[in-house]
Amino acid sequence: MTTAAPKHTPKMAELSLGQRLAPWMPVLLVPVLVALGALAIPQTSSWLTLTVSGLAMGMMIFIMASGLTLVFGLMDVINFGHGAFVSIGAFVGVSVLLMLGQMTGAPSLGLNLIALMLAVVGAMAATGAVGWAFEKVIVMPVYGHHLKQILVTMGGLIVIEQLIIVLWGPEEIYITRPEALKGAITFAGAALEKYRLVAVVVGLIVFAAMRFVLRRTKIGLIVRAGVQNGEMVEALGYRLRRVFVGVFIAGSALAGLGGVMWGLYQEVITAHMGNDAMILIFIVVIIGGLGSVEGCFIGALLVGLMQNYVAYIEPKAALISNIALMVLILMWRPMGMIPVVKAK
Amino acid sequence: MSEPILKLEGVYTNIAQYHILQGVDLEVPKGAVTMLLGRNGVGKTTTLRTVIGHWRAHKGRVLFDGEDITALPTPLIARAGLGFVPEDMGIFSDLTVEENMVLAAIHGPINSARLDWIFTAFPPLKTFWKSEAGNLSGGQKQMLSIARAMVEERKLYLIDEPTKGLAPAIVSTMARALRELKEQGASILLVEQNFAVARALGDTANVMDDGRMIWSGAMAELSGDATLQERLMGLSLDAHH
Ligand SMILES: Nc1ncnc2c1ncn2[C@@H]1O[C@H](COP(=O)(O)OP(=O)(O)OP(=O)(O)O)[C@@H](O)[C@H]1O
Ligand SMILES: [Mg+2]
Numbered sequence: 001m002t003t004a005a006p007k008h009t010p011k012m013a014e015l016s017l018g019q020r021l022a023p024w025m026p027v028l029l030v031p032v033l034v035a036l037g038a039l040a041i042p043q044t045s046s047w048l049t050l051t052v053s054g055l056a057m058g059m060m061i062f063i064m065a066s067g068l069t070l071v072f073g074l075m076d077v078i079n080f081g082h083g084a085f086v087s088i089g090a091f092v093g094v095s096v097l098l099m100l101g102q103m104t105g106a107p108s109l110g111l112n113l114i115a116l117m118l119a120v121v122g123a124m125a126a127t128g129a130v131g132w133a134f135e136k137v138i139v140m141p142v143y144g145h146h147l148k149q150i151l152v153t154m155g156g157l158i159v160i161e162q163l164i165i166v167l168w169g170p171e172e173i174y175i176t177r178p179e180a181l182k183g184a185i186t187f188a189g190a191a192l193e194k195y196r197l198v199a200v201v202v203g204l205i206v207f208a209a210m211r212f213v214l215r216r217t218k219i220g221l222i223v224r225a226g227v228q229n230g231e232m233v234e235a236l237g238y239r240l241r242r243v244f245v246g247v248f249i250a251g252s253a254l255a256g257l258g259g260v261m262w263g264l265y266q267e268v269i270t271a272h273m274g275n276d277a278m279i280l281i282f283i284v285v286i287i288g289g290l291g292s293v294e295g296c297f298i299g300a301l302l303v304g305l306m307q308n309y310v311a312y313i314e315p316k317a318a319l320i321s322n323i324a325l326m327v328l329i330l331m332w333r334p335m336g337m338i339p340v341v342k343a344k
Numbered sequence: 345m346s347e348p349i350l351k352l353e354g355v356y357t358n359i360a361q362y363h364i365l366q367g368v369d370l371e372v373p374k375g376a377v378t379m380l381l382g383r384n385g386v387g388k389t390t391t392l393r394t395v396i397g398h399w400r401a402h403k404g405r406v407l408f409d410g411e412d413i414t415a416l417p418t419p420l421i422a423r424a425g426l427g428f429v430p431e432d433m434g435i436f437s438d439l440t441v442e443e444n445m446v447l448a449a450i451h452g453p454i455n456s457a458r459l460d461w462i463f464t465a466f467p468p469l470k471t472f473w474k475s476e477a478g479n480l481s482g483g484q485k486q487m488l489s490i491a492r493a494m495v496e497e498r499k500l501y502l503i504d505e506p507t508k509g510l511a512p513a514i515v516s517t518m519a520r521a522l523r524e525l526k527e528q529g530a531s532i533l534l535v536e537q538n539f540a541v542a543r544a545l546g547d548t549a550n551v552m553d554d555g556r557m558i559w560s561g562a563m564a565e566l567s568g569d570a571t572l573q574e575r576l577m578g579l580s581l582d583a584h585h
Contacts, residue, residue, distance in 0.1 A: 221447050225444075225447055228437065228438055229435075229436060231398060231434070234417075234418040234422070235396050235398070235418055235422055235428045236422055236428075236450060237420075237423040340438070
């Protein structure tokens with residue numbers, strides 16, 4: 001055989017500091033925002049408390065939003081009904097916890113955790129199943145039609161909210177956290193709620209697990225490739241629709257997990273809580289870059305922190321500040337912080 | 345002659361309201377390189393996309409290895425044994441070169457002997473194995489696109505303009521790789537505008553115009569007849585020496 005290609009000795013180009021930092025800019029925004037928070041909030045203990053609750057809130061928003069970003073990335077499906085899974089998850093999970101009142105009321109971390117696990121499994125199973133049906137009945141007939149998707153999925157959301165009211169009644173339901181997760185620990189003079197610390201840990205675990213699946217497994221490769229060029233994924237021999245259904249179910253189940261966590265965080269659940277969360281969820285998905293799980297994660301942390309810092313300084317400005325954050329980020333990167341390169 | 349690996353019978357394909365293919369007949373024999381030629385915009389890419397199922401024939405039949413695949417979903421057509429190199433290369437730019445290749449190996453881990461062959465044919469793929477495919481040059485992306493099709497033995501390779509926009513040195517790299525594939529007995533349906541490459545690789549040629557096949561015959565016959573080329577494709581041999 002002759003020598004194949006022409007001689008080729010690639011060299012690393014000299015990059016300026018700015019160019020080398022560019023891919024990391026979104027990640028750096030999180031510590032920057034934390035530092036800004038420290039400037040705006042002089043008492044260190046308050047700042048620390050707010051930072052932890054901002055991170056906790058961010059993690060929960062991430063868990064609720066992560067499925068939505070992949071669903072959009074893979075099949076260009078805009079699902080305004082995603083919040084329904086948050087509500088269903090919360091109601092199923094809280095019902096399980098109320099049934100297991102003796103376990104959650106006991107001052108035993110082990111029993112509390114078992115009860116929580118059962119609640120989470122129940123919530124995720126229920127939302128996964130509803131997600132499967134939602135995809136088949138509501139989403140599948142409107143592939144490729146954005147306006148119809150918006151209308152039809154909003155309709156689905158309303159139906160599910162009403163079903164929740166039929167099943168659980170119109171009143172909000174109050175819930176107390178399991179004994180072992182009540183109260184706070186004191187660190188550096190700041191009171192850090194135990195539950196929020198747990199939420200941060202759970203969020204990190206979910207993020208790490210998602211990254212692992214997306215980067216290290218074949219199904220993850222198919223999902224990432226499908227977000228960029230679904231047509232080519234099919235031409236290689238993979239059934240994108242099946243993958244999409246799987247992602248939709250997983251995303252719904254994660255929203256359900258987020259719903260349980262959110263319900264316990266607020267200590268009250270309502271049929272429209274999922275819909276209420278959708279504003280922040282959409283902000284996060286948009287500023288992260290549609291289809292990007294990493295972008296969604298960073299976006300969620302920014303939104304959670306922003307919400308908590310600003311609410312402390314001027315409660316009325318909290319939502320406005322997040323919309324301002326979205327505008328600023330889109331002016332900087334119109335496709336979101338970590339834009340997904342789409343074919344065509 | 346044995347059964348052709350691919351056969352199109354009177355295929356009509358519409359894109360939106362346009363009638364693009366208007367009764368395409370085509371036979372692709374086994375173990376040979378079949379050229380699909382013609383001026384720009386006559387429907388070559390549309391023909392390949394109809395075979396893989398990205399566009400649907402609304403009339404006529406597509407037979408692959410004796411089976412009617414006209415209405416089969418794209419993934420199943422691919423799994424029937426088609427390797428597809430699209431005109432736009434279809435690279436997953438956020439994935440590494442390795443990940444692109446792993447995805448293309450649908451029957452399990454990449455065969456290492458085959459990978460060695462690919463690395464010899466396309467050395468940059470070895471150099472940039474762990475890099476993001478989006479950072480490759482145009483020529484390297486084309487190499488990756490062809491390598492993805494070659495990573496497993498396919499019954500038929502559909503390759504759309506592998507030398508488009510490439511410098512002469514890379515064109516010969518591509519041609520050499522395709523020749524090696526041919527020497528292994530592969531069946532290839534190749535769209536190619538570079539007439540020198542077409543002449544060097546093609547066994548049979550099919551010329552399209554305006555959504556139809558207007559000429560089919562031996563590549564040698566076409567390449568030896570300048571007036572025929574001029575009439576079919578509006579090219580003269582001199583311009584391609
Ligand atoms: N997505 C599309 N929408 C509308 N028309 C299209 C589309 N894709 C292709 N066409 C039209 O179909 C015709 C055939 O296109 P096709 O890409 O098959 O030609 P081709 O022979 O591959 O040309 P080239 O040599 O330039 O690649 C052209 O007139 C083109 O404008
Ligand atoms: Mg073409």
